[in-house]
Amino acid sequence: MRTTESGSRRPLSFYILAGFFAAFVVFLYGPMLTIYVLSFQGPRGGLTLPMNGVSLHWFRALMGPQRTGDFVGPFVRSLALGLIVLAATVVVSIMAGLAFRRRFFGANLIFYTAVASLIMPGLLIGLGVGLMFQITGAQPAWWSSALGAQLTWTLPFGLLIMFAVLSRLSRSYEEAARDLGASGWQVFRHVLVPILSPGIIAVAVFAFTLSYDEFPRTLLTVGSQNTLPLEIWAMTTNVTSPALYAVGTVTTLISFVLIALAIGLILSIERRRLRRAVISRGASD
């Protein structure tokens, strides 16, 4: 279908909607704008306009220790935790999503537990998980208790997104593949994954984002080394510097570079797959 469509000219509605989308992106980035601008404050500048000189001072300052706390350690921890949560959420939600395609004993209970887990105020989850670790004598840490607490938040999101991804997915594809002798794994790998890939990417992006910026659930479960949001939160009870904003600017820049690479990669894979698909379609016809 894409091949037939790509030849036609874009309708007017495309441009209207593209304009709408662009406006939405501007809105999303609105508060980021001041962050970007202010991160280039001079060495004497503060967190507000007007600018007090222009410099790269605060980007250099990022690498060293801050007046209180530092960014490097917490950033590494947050990134690692985000990736672990991402992996766990993708795997667990895909499996659970597939499970819900059939009726099974306890399905309702698990579903409503996930919904309740989404609703439960994060501070209380953190409190409960922290207590659990204290009682069992386990050391709370960002990679143990905080990971568990964050999963109670990312998994329900992942599961529910899988519902959107899997809805109206006819089981006939898998049955056909199985009839042709494909194993369970082959069905998953060659039939389900390609169909589900937008959804899987959405779950991955969501899980990472939710974890990377998580605050209430992590607050009381982090153990003795902070994640980035906690470090920043604690820093805001004292003099903070535009280095705080430099974190935002650097994060955005790195993200854009990574996204550009990712798009390039996906586009090239797509082109290859398209070529293969055309060939195989030709063969099956």
Place this chain on the structure above:
Amino acid sequence: MSRTTKNRRKDPSRREFLKAAATVGGLGVGAAMVGPAPVIWAQNIKNVTLRHVGNSYSAITDIGQQASKDLGFKVQMQIAGSDALINRAVTQPGSVDILDMDHWAYKLVVPRGVLQGIPLSKFKWWDQVVPIFTKGTTLQGAPLSRQGVLPYTIQYLEKPESIRFAGGPTDVISIVPDIYNADTLGYRPDLIERPHHWRELLDAKYAGKTAIVAIPSIGIMDAAMAIESRGDFKYKDKGNMTKEEIDRTVAILKQLKARRQFRAFWNSFDESVNLMASGEVVLQSMWSPAVTAVRAKQIACGYPLLAEGYRAWASGLGVMRHVKGVKLDAAHEYLNWYLSGWQGGFIAKQGYYSSVPDTAKKFLTPDEWGYWYEGKPATAPITDPFGTVMAKSGEVREGGSLWDRMGHVACWNTVMDNNNYMVQQWISFLSA
């Protein structure tokens, strides 16, 4: 207990002995405890890592690094907000070694039995600690306001394992007090006249241009200072209001809200700086480093003594109960290091006072000492711990000397007995 205390006070020789023993350092005491092999002990203590967890205005990275350098074992600083500190201390005491919180929070945490008292025999500076903490008085011996939580009332324990505070001085302290200050209202001298009373916060001429801190227990006290100053009514204890007082306060706050008196209640330090620096607000509750942060932007910001006095706070270090053996020796050694002057000199430049001014003095230039502690005009530019100029030559710290400021404390940061009710009323005020 009070008898032994009296004896102790009358008996300088015993005191001298304790001091001498302690001057050798926690090191000597520790070695005696561990036994025959001080060398092994010295190696052991090198392997200790103390986890110091506190507010970001107190648990400063540089302090931990300096301590590690001076002491030979590792001090790991973790910063956390007040709410996280209290909750972690109580529900996960194992994740903290040295707890560093605002003094009122210890009123909630000590009774939970997660801390251990510090015998005065292990702490060598007690004689030089300001009487605010040791006796609850000013240097001149005048009693301090007991509205809110006066630090002295949470200072002493009967025994290291006690969970109730002692009525008066004993040989065991609950926490080592380290920093304190007196807070007042900040204002923009370029935009409004110097305020003289707390009631000006409620003055209609500043409608829409004032702010209060959003932490209910402190915000309501700032409001109470203003309400009392306006003459609406007098509180028995602004730091521990009765339900009726809470109701009346909230009713007045609701009227003020309807009139849009307040531009905002700020939630974070930076917000208060931003509000003031942007001119969004011209008069508000503020913390002293926030005032200096505004000034660092070359924007004038005043922090005057008001007729009714200051709202003061203090902060202290507690040793968690699970800390034992060599680690406990290290903890005591760390506490002795903490008040030996380096930290006091460091935080003085942030506008805070040290509980042992004498040692802090050694780490300040005479000019800095004169400016921060004695209320004298600066003879050279005064810088903060990170080198930013805070005051030009000739400027004087508002409010004057340490004792000019601490002598005018009207109330202390607090947690109220009726806190639950107060929060409920505060929420109803917010949703009005």
Place this chain on the structure above:
Amino acid sequence: MRLPGGAPPYLQAAPLALILLLFFGVPLLLVVVVSFWTFDLYGFHPALSLENYRQLLTATSTYKVYLATVMLALIVWAIALVLAFVVSYFMAFHVRSFGWQVGLLLICTVPFWTSDIIRMISWIPLLGVHGILNQTLLKLGLVREPLKFLLFSPFAVVVAYVNLFTLFMIVPIFNSMARIDRALLEAARDSGAAGWRIIAEIVVPLTKTGIALGSIFVLTLVMGDFYVVAEMSGGQMASVVSAMSNQISLLQYPPAAASAVVLLIIVTLMVAGILRVVDVRKELTG
């Protein structure tokens, strides 16, 4: 070999169930139990007291806060729904390449990788009385006085919520739309159906799972927030969770637990209401 595709459903759901049981089940149990306890300065006392619930349910502020929060949730939901629908429609039907779809989704996500806390602080220089927006409006002569309602107002809260939570509506709606066969739309167009009829009669019904899921996300996020509302209202509005967080910060767990139980019941009922309208699981098994 029985692997993910063909494994029995209870095995596939087991990891989810186990993680939730441990990290949500245990805290939930604690919360429910503690909500009946009493407390004083020295600790919590196991009891079977209804006092925490009585205090919560007899305070008029409770109802006011719930009403205010639900109103906020509805407003934010409506705005987010419209925005998300249009954005998703664009991404699903007008962006032809999968790579670009992912790219655009990521572009919408990048701001979220900068801490919420920093982003909340940075609204002041943007929307404040002396902020960029007001300065621009004044310069353009569109207003004579700076607009004060832009910041520290219910308006500001709604703007921030929409800014933060629309993405949670976009992702499920976009995924639902991505599953619509474009041939269906083309066939409808070929047979002369007007654009709005295609949307109303084909796209919306086939997207309703995504809409329902997005609605659940937005609803639970708004109902569970205490930070954004405090920050953007200038500390002058409360949410259901603000009282709770305040109690927790002073170790008053029993009343906080009671209020969590009530919140859990009410929001679960609301979600169940949404699910009655759209059964998100029906289309899975269909």
